[in-house]
Amino acid sequence: MTIKGINNSISFPATVAVKDGAAIAKGAATLDRTKFGFLLKNYSFLV
Numbered sequence: 001m002t003i004k005g006i007n008n009s010i011s012f013p014a015t016v017a018v019k020d021g022a023a024i025a026k027g028a029a030t031l032d033r034t035k036f037g038f039l040l041k042n043y044s045f046l047v
Contacts, residue, residue, distance in 0.1 A: 003036040 001010050014027025 006036045
């Protein structure tokens, strides 16, 4: 994954199924935003 020009590998568990000729995937991942240069601890001011 590349964010702000910084590359980091990510992996996460996912399930993939094919139904009526379409692929459906579901999964979840947690990212450490500091690895991509985001140094603020709380973004609540953006809301």
